[in-house]
Amino acid sequence: MMSSVLTPDIRIGPAADGDYEGVMAISEGIYMGVDYLPYRYHAWLKDPQRRMFVAKSEGKVVGFDSFLLVDDGITAVVQGLRVADWMRGCGVAGILQRFCFKTLRSDHPTVTRVRLTTVENPPATMLNTYHIIHSKAVISVFISAEQLDETIKILESRVSSTCDNCIPPVFLEYSDVHNLFPGRLKEEDLLPGGFLMQAWLPITTNKANLDLMQRWKVQWLCSYPCDALCDVTGSSELHDVKGSFDVNIGFLSLGSPMFPVPLGEGKHRLNIDVFGTDLSFAKIHILYQFKEAVKKLSTGESIICFVYLDESLHGGLNDFFEGFTPFKFCREQLVLEMDLTSIKIA
Ligand SMILES: CC(C)(COP(=O)(O)OP(=O)(O)OC[C@H]1O[C@@H](n2cnc3c(N)ncnc32)[C@H](O)[C@@H]1OP(=O)(O)O)[C@@H](O)C(=O)NCCC(=O)NCCS
Incomplete structure (x- = not known):
């Protein structure tokens, strides 16, 4: 004890x-x-x-x-x-x-090491102990109950205008999740720093961590890379797809189950982490994750949707959400790490 x-x-x-x-x-x-x-x-x-x-x-x-x-x-x-x-x-x-x-x-x-995530501009004293090992941009919007249907229509129109030929991403069973890394996706392509960010949790792709996410019912959505697509589609379809998608490395997103927040009755927070730098994939993944989440809402409930993304996608995804009500919480998510073996603890 x-x-x-x-x-x-x-x-x-x-x-x-x-x-x-x-x-x-x-x-x-x-x-x-x-x-x-x-x-x-x-x-x-x-x-x-x-x-x-x-x-x-x-x-x-x-x-x-x-x-x-x-x-x-x-x-x-x-x-x-x-x-x-x-x-x-x-x-x-x-x-x-x-x-x-x-x-x-x-x-x-x-x-041997301690990690935490925080928003941009951490206090200088924190950087005496921790160093920044990774960052992602954050976009967050508030979508009221009345706006949900219209939001889906708008996002669908913004997706279809950029990816008429796209192969739909697939929600994975956990048996598939366990074979993704190393396997059909490469960590070095999609996971800078070698770890996943699930909401604000930075973790590696080892089995125990994947089991944790299974318990938490995290939704894995995947666009497999080129070779895998070839198997499914045949080469002629792939030719069209190649025009707008980075088909060689694929794309991944995690949708964490929504939860109610203190902001107000019926308000839920949705976290969507996207991995990869292809804007077309990012849009379709966000749309799919959002639609999947909305299915679980009851009448009158609303969403504060947080998307965590590679910095290079920030401009494009800001346009994707143009006209929505921003929920100005932070601009960036930082991952800080410290070597526990080397610090002196007073
Ligand atoms: C951030 C917060 C916990 C700081 O509390 P505090 O008691 O005023 O902090 P103090 O000034 O007493 O102590 C500062 C110490 O905390 C560290 N610190 C400050 N913000 C921190 C953070 N977000 N995460 C980790 N450590 C933090 C400082 O580096 C400093 O470390 P040191 O004692 O080794 O120098 C407080 O402002 C708070 O509750 N804010 C709202 C919740 C929040 O933002 N939490 C941060 C989550 S990332």
């Missing part, structure tokens, strides 16, 4: 079911109302790969942090860090993080 750490005012210990209200009380307004923690908190507690911690002052929750063990136990991804607004700037975040690092060293000695 892990012991708690006592500082002059702050006590850090494992988070429990009973801390939910306290953690929610310090989370108000976080991430402009699209915070994932209210929805995930209890499921996270049950996950054997995750550890969650609360910082308390005078018995009251003033901070929260967690990590998830991934990549076969080599990497810990820190997620959910937050400090009560009345306690910010007092070093609580630093204390929580050092507690996580010490716990990793003592309880999970196979972990």
